[in-house]
Amino acid sequence: MMTNIDFLQRRRFLQLSGLGAASLWLPHQAIAKQGSLKPSPSAGFKADIEIEITAKNARVPIFKNGPTTQVQKYFANFIKGPKQTLQHLPDNYLGPILNYQQGQKVRIYFYNKLDQPSIMHWHGLHVPQHSDGHPMYAIPPGERYVYEFEVLNRAGTSFYHSHTHELTARQVYRGLAGLITVTDAHEQKLELPTGEFDLPLVIQDRNFNAQNQLKYIHGMHSRMTGFLGDTMLINGKPHAEFSVKSRAYRFRTLNGSNSRIYKLAWDDGTPLTAIGTDAGLLERPETRPYIMLAPAERIDLWVDFSGRPVGSKHVLYSMPFSGAMPAMSERMRGMGGGRGGMGMMGGGGMGMMSGLAQGEKFPLARFKVTQKVSDSPTLPKKLVKIDRFQEKDTDNANNPIPVALSMRPMTPQINGLSFAMDRVTDSEKVALNSIKKIKIYHTHGQRGMGMMGGGGMGMMMAHPIHLHGQQYQILSRRLTGHNASYATVKDGFIDTGWKDTVLVMPGEEIEIIKPFEDFKGLFLYHCHNLEHEDLGMMRQFYVS
Ligand code: C2O
Ligand code: CU
Ligand code: CU
Numbered sequence: 001m002m003t004n005i006d007f008l009q010r011r012r013f014l015q016l017s018g019l020g021a022a023s024l025w026l027p028h029q030a031i032a033k034q035g036s037l038k039p040s041p042s043a044g045f046k047a048d049i050e051i052e053i054t055a056k057n058a059r060v061p062i063f064k065n066g067p068t069t070q071v072q073k074y075f076a077n078f079i080k081g082p083k084q085t086l087q088h089l090p091d092n093y094l095g096p097i098l099n100y101q102q103g104q105k106v107r108i109y110f111y112n113k114l115d116q117p118s119i120m121h122w123h124g125l126h127v128p129q130h131s132d133g134h135p136m137y138a139i140p141p142g143e144r145y146v147y148e149f150e151v152l153n154r155a156g157t158s159f160y161h162s163h164t165h166e167l168t169a170r171q172v173y174r175g176l177a178g179l180i181t182v183t184d185a186h187e188q189k190l191e192l193p194t195g196e197f198d199l200p201l202v203i204q205d206r207n208f209n210a211q212n213q214l215k216y217i218h219g220m221h222s223r224m225t226g227f228l229g230d231t232m233l234i235n236g237k238p239h240a241e242f243s244v245k246s247r248a249y250r251f252r253t254l255n256g257s258n259s260r261i262y263k264l265a266w267d268d269g270t271p272l273t274a275i276g277t278d279a280g281l282l283e284r285p286e287t288r289p290y291i292m293l294a295p296a297e298r299i300d301l302w303v304d305f306s307g308r309p310v311g312s313k314h315v316l317y318s319m320p321f322s323g324a325m326p327a328m329s330e331r332m333r334g335m336g337g338g339r340g341g342m343g344m345m346g347g348g349g350m351g352m353m354s355g356l357a358q359g360e361k362f363p364l365a366r367f368k369v370t371q372k373v374s375d376s377p378t379l380p381k382k383l384v385k386i387d388r389f390q391e392k393d394t395d396n397a398n399n400p401i402p403v404a405l406s407m408r409p410m411t412p413q414i415n416g417l418s419f420a421m422d423r424v425t426d427s428e429k430v431a432l433n434s435i436k437k438i439k440i441y442h443t444h445g446q447r448g449m450g451m452m453g454g455g456g457m458g459m460m461m462a463h464p465i466h467l468h469g470q471q472y473q474i475l476s477r478r479l480t481g482h483n484a485s486y487a488t489v490k491d492g493f494i495d496t497g498w499k500d501t502v503l504v505m506p507g508e509e510i511e512i513i514k515p516f517e518d519f520k521g522l523f524l525y526h527c528h529n530l531e532h533e534d535l536g537m538m539r540q541f542y543v544s
Contacts, residue, residue, distance in 0.1 A: 045148045047107035049081030053095070053120065055162070055176060056113035061091045063238065066212045069093070071175040072114060074160075079109075092236040094202060094256075095160065095178030100151045102184035108147040112139045117164055118171060119145065122180065123296060124158025124279035124500055126470045129521030134540075135165035136421050136522075152518070154384070155187035156279035156498070157252040157298040159202075165419070169258050169530035173206070173216055173227065175236075177256050187281065190380050193250040199242070201253045203293070203364060205229035205260045205356070217531075220410050225329060225461065226259025226531040230356040232364055240365040244305050247376030250275070251301040255293045258530040261324055261358060261462060261503065263492060264299070265290035267315040273379065276300030279471050280498030281383040290319055292492035294464035294503035296528040299494065306376045308369045320361045323485030323506060324462035326407070330485075333357045359488075386498070389473050389513035393435050400439035400511060401427050403525065405504060407459035411535065412527060416443075418536030419526070430516045430543050438472075440465050440502070441509040442481065460506040463532065467525040469541075471498035472514035481507030501528055516543050 041047075054075045059068040074095030078086050081104075087097040100106065112118045117140050121133030127149035130137075139145050158180040162171035179200050192198070206229040207215040217227050234240035255262060264272060273287045278298050291299055308314070322330055356362065391397040404415050411418065415425065430436060442460050460481075474495040479486055483506050493503070504510055516523075526538030 039144060039146065041107055041146050042148060045107065046105060047080070047148070048104045049085055049100070049106045050079035050109070051081070051086065051098075051106075052077040052079060052109045052111065054111040054113050055118050055120075057115070058093075060093050060175075062093065062233070062236065063208075063212050069208070069212050069214060071214070072171055073175045074120075074178055089236060093175030094236045095176070097179045097181065097200060098160070100180065100182045102151055102153060102155070102182060104151045106147070106149055106151060110139075110145045110147065112141055112143055112145075114171075115141055116167060116171075117141070118167070118176070119163055120147070120160055120176075121163035121468075122147075122149075122158065122160050123466070124153070124156070124180065124298070124471075125149065125182075126152045126518065128519045129523065132468055132523065133163040134522055134524060135163055135168075138164045151182055153182045154280050154498075155182055155184040156276055156281060157181055157254060157300055158279045159254050159256065159296075159298070161256075165421075166534050169227065169534045170216060172256070172530055173258055174214060177202075179252065179254060181252065182279070186384050190281075190383060191377055192275070192380075193248055193377060197245075197247070198250045199252065200235060201251050201365065202235050202256045203253060203262060204233045204236075204256045205258075206231050206233055223531040223535060224407070224410065224412065225325060225358075226529045228260055228356060228358055229257075232362065234365045242365065242367050243370040244367050245371045245373045246305050246308055246310070246369050247373050248302060248304040248306065248379065251303050252298065253293060253301060254298045255295050257295050259295055259358075259532075261295070261321075261464075262293040262318040262364070263290050263321045263359075263489065264293055264364070265317055265319045267317055267363075270314075273302045274299050274494050274497075275302045275379075275383055277494050277497030278500045280386075282494070282497045283384060283386045284382050285379055286494055286496065288491060288494070290492045291494060292321075292489055292503060294462070294501065294528070295530070296464055296466055296501040297503070302379050304376065304379070305367070305369050310369050310372050312369050314367045314369075316364045316367070318360075318362055318364055321359045321485070321488040323483045323488060325358050326459045326461045328458050386473075386496075389435060389475070389515075391437060391475070391513075394437040394513055395434055396437055400437040401430075403438060403440040403465060404443040405440065405463050405465070405527070405537075406443050407461065409459075412463075412529075412532040412537040414526070414537055414539045417539060419538040419540075424522075424540060424542040428539060428541050430541050432520050432543050433517050435513060435515045437475065438467075438512050438514055439509065440504050440512065442504070442506060462503055462505045463537070464501050464503045464528040465525070466501040466528040467514060468500075468523040469519070469543075470515050470517060471500050472512045474499060474502060475511040475513050477508060477510050479507050480509045483507035516541070520544050
């Protein structure tokens, strides 16, 4: 029986099928089987948690003064489960925080009440294909999609967001995102800060016009480098200020920006202590002068205000760095192009229309100690045990799966290909339950030597590379190419934890080890610079 949705989906497949010469069609049965929709709940799945989430247009008061802002927002309705599962953020364009426990079975009814197609993805959660928000499942306005999954993840911080092909950047920008926390028995034994001392910090940059309305970018050049806004929102609010007590906190930082990279540091030079990375705690805390946070990355910080006097203020900054953007736009910034842009590329220059370039210094959030308290938890020396993958655990140590990043004029690509819903290459076919070595590196596009240095060196920029499914481990990070500014970022990478998104700076080559367990099907990998993702810098693995 073919429903309306089936028909729309199939048609969309056909429309979006790419023409990558090297890629293979997925076997027809694979798509038919893997691609079957879930418009209704399955009887055999006994949910502990049931939530209704509706995406719709809304107006929210982002600013204290002036008009409310037109956004797209996830509204959630609780059907069943523990009450703390849903944590609403009032007057916000972010969806509620979803607090899960390992082992819970979750059913989510997603309703699309926007005026465009949409689908949700649980970034960081290891779920079956039908519940992963693959864009082939995007539903038209008025339709419903049902997600069913068990929380297999260990304790950590993740998030959810729209994953609608070619609309992801715009929909996330307008508000379709929210935080996810997962806890488990190990974490609970550690007695990390909880409740008001477990503070989410969702960091996003936006542009607003004088009427408080969101402005997005136009034009190919800006999309090629990605959206950069000049107004920082923390948990959906500008000018973020928090009153804190003189004790330890856990900050769950998430970079929910489309393409801006942050270099987190304290104004007074106090180092930062990380206790977790993408969806997992570290083995032991790591202390750094600054920490890089690329789009979609999470860092859980241990922040201790003990001994800080009442009335003292502490400002979390993004510090200056360079070398992340194409050489051409960095040069323009040096020439003063960063403020307002030189205009020579049209549209105010490469991604600089906002007047706040990638790598500039600006404050993110202020913390004021308003109360002295006498007891504070102490930072555990050991957090969790991480079983380290080694090359010998993989079945392709000498033949890593390539993820070659390139920028042809107007086309950021992976392995020289753009996204195609129904195709995978040979190297993208992965056996279920295998552990793979994957090598992520920059390459110069073979074709096109246009005005901006073509697909060559001049266009090389940083890409945050995300793989769906299970978290991976970083085996090595090496500077194999040229990056004169590398020193401004190199001490800020926490590579010892679980990862699902890794920032690959120009000149870097990163090897990772990733397990492909539990679920067969199509699992995306892509650049999480959302403009790049929408431009097709996305591919998929076919696990079978
Ligand atoms: Cu956060 Cu495929 O996405
Ligand atoms: Cu994801
Ligand atoms: Cu990219």
